Amino acid sequence: GRSVEAFEALAALAKDFAIPVVQPAATDLSLSTDHPMFCGFELGSHLGEADAVLVINAGVPWMPRLAKPKASTKVIHMGVDPLVSRHPFREYEADLLVGGDPVAGLVMLRESLAGLVKDKKALESRRKKVSAARTEMLDKRDKFAVSVKDQTPIHPAWLGHCLNQVKAKDAVVVNELGVQPGRLDLTTPLSFIGSGLAGGLGAGLGTALGAKLAAPEREVIGCVGDGSYMFGNPVPMHFVARAENLPTLTVVSNNHSWLAVRQSTLAVYPDGAASKANVMPIQDLNPSPAFERVIESCGGVGEKVEAPEDLAPALKRSFEALRSGTPALLNVSVQAIR
Template sequence: MTEIRLPAATVAEALLATLAARGVDHLLANAGTDFAPLIEGFARAPSSGLRLPTPLAIPHEQAAIAMAHGYWLATGRPQAVMVHVNVGLANTLMGVINAARDNVPLLLLSGRTPIGEAGRTGSRDLPIHWGQEMRDQGGMLRELVKWDYELRYPEQVPEIVDRALAIATSPPMGPVHLALPREVLCEPVDGLVLPEIPRQHATAPAVPAPAALAEAADLVAAARHPLVLTQRAGGFPDGFSALAGIAERFALPVVEFWPPRISLPVDHPMHAGFDPAGPLAEADLVLVVDALVPWIPLRHKLPTDCRVIQLGPDPLFASTPVRGFPCDLALSGDVAQSLRLLGALLEERLPASSRIVAERYERLAARHAAARAARLAAADRGAGPPMLPGFVARRLAETLPEDAILFSELGCDPSVMAFRTPGSYFGFPLAGGLGWGLPAALGAQLARPERVVVATVGDGSYLFANPVACHQVAEALRLPVLTVILNNGMWNAVHKTTRMVYPDGHAARANAMPLTSLEPAPDYSLIARASRGHAERVELPDELPGALARALDVVRRERRQVLLDVRVAPA
């Protein structure tokens, strides 16, 4: 096995060199007093000859971890985030929750306040080093990560990094955490051996047992009204094409309920929308594909005797304590490979050329066409003013290039758009840690500078995103993200949920519902202009097409960030 022998360095430099050798492009960092050996290593790199990740200073931890989240969604390559001891780690927690629930692999590094009070390089030298000491720093996030460790010895660096990345990228994927005491980072190393090939690799993708797949094929073939419910089947091209293939060949309607990742072109004849209510009511077989929440039991009733198959890397979502959706057959395995195997078995039982499939396809395609036409017409009627979110989404769909990447955090209606390619739409993780959309879009733009990247967010979500930090990053790293704020002046999700729980209650009848208003609203355009971004406020429907055209011109030609503050009515 080929080995790389690192020259005289510190543990910090050895760690960074190992990350670079393992394909980590960037260290997204919010630095503190624990970073001194890392900063010294980056500064010494030109003379040491070590290849290190690109250091990126991100002025808020939540933005850093959401950027790593978005970078992985755009590339499939996990990145490293480092934050300042326990206080920085605390600021990452919402992002870690999002990454955990969205099965996003990333390596979260946290400094560890020095333990020694004297006698070592890196010992305590500031009052905060006593105030930041904890008995169990990793305990604050241990339930959320797949693996957690504190580096003890210099010689551990290569094997610990390999193990962390292998666990993070093994299905079901997720974040991992490594704490780094400052004294250990300062330790000298000379001639540390780094295997050129990782000593540990991610678990190879699995597929369900042949007997289980055959049973699933029997159930789908026998069903008169089969239904596919998914949330993340098409996050990457292989899953996207596999789902489209099986839906097309066997006339299987697909519903995407609150999808964090688009799985089927919205204008595909087998796309049955984003609300499972109607399709679920007539289903006699449901194939749930990588969906934590395929429907809401309180609102959507599963028909009596309807069988349910759940398929995915973790079909039972074992990390979720309470999840009572029926599961007559659990198929554990890689989504794309499993769907292709299932399709081959279905062909033996229900040929794609059969009359049953042809008639079902014709019926479903006609239903899709009528429903889509109705949705588009309703969106066009939503001009207002104030505009409805569907109207704004329609104008976006008409303006954006085919290969644009859109991140939506309570800010866009995907049902009136198209998203014909995998990786073109990402909705917010079901953990609901708000403030994710804008920095995740920044991470995707960092990964895909040639693409137009858009963040559509509610005004509340925008405030959660620490927008001053995000716009500073956009300018500093030249990330020309287009941010569209759908500004309704309130926490609309809180407003809607209160009305759902108490439809005839006092809050629903109140002129102003308590704890939901965001008025008086700041002038959001000034926040973006503070970082030299182009910004406009749009209140009338006739103003929107021109504003979008100008925004795209600035993004593409000037490579400068843009913010559009679009006034909309509550959905």
């Protein structure tokens, strides 16, 4: 998904041969979310049901503890370095490794399959099955957002829903633990940049500036958590945005904690001392700073949002400021859940 060519090559392959595409832990947008074969950002049941899996440039395509393919499934890894040799330890079995440029590989695969497909009925059957799964996925997404719209603190799903309603179609979303990507409609190439699986906390703010510098004609939205916002050195970021005329919208999903630390600790030590503490150490971020005032000190506009009914109007005001050339920030109080 890091080039228009890659975006288009995968779209053509998936469409022609009814191949469902899932993007877990996405760092780029490889397929439009309105593509008939796009099946979301969560593996769900797709991995366990597949007879063949093509892994493209993914260092950690799934967590074996949580999901894995059937023993009979044929697994193919394609990429410049399909073994991901930069990782000191990686144990993903594969039936076939394809080394090379994924764009060229996808184009060649599409050309090869064109002469091999004999059973058109099987393709159409799979196409209908994927269409039904997509309809169910999108219905669940929208119904859940509506079901939590009145909750306080604001539910992360409602934040994603409201942001999706207001942003431009071709906006670039830089996501560092700030929004659930499955809540967003992303249909334009190069419109999503996600954080990596580990390390680099705080990169989101600088990445948003870089995206705006590379695409000044597009809206850029940096979605970060309160922990990643503080790690991102926000004063220099907001200063540079103003000084170099790089207006971006920063949305801080403020759950008053390092939620990733809390969740990881409980996953490894569910009955440990930290789980029994009144306040788990090294993850609580109270009292929370007034992040909206940080951007104000640098010439931008900021707002704090605590009530769910105030979220959509605040987003609209932020985008109005952004479109007039002024950087903006929303400090949104959200529940400490993913």
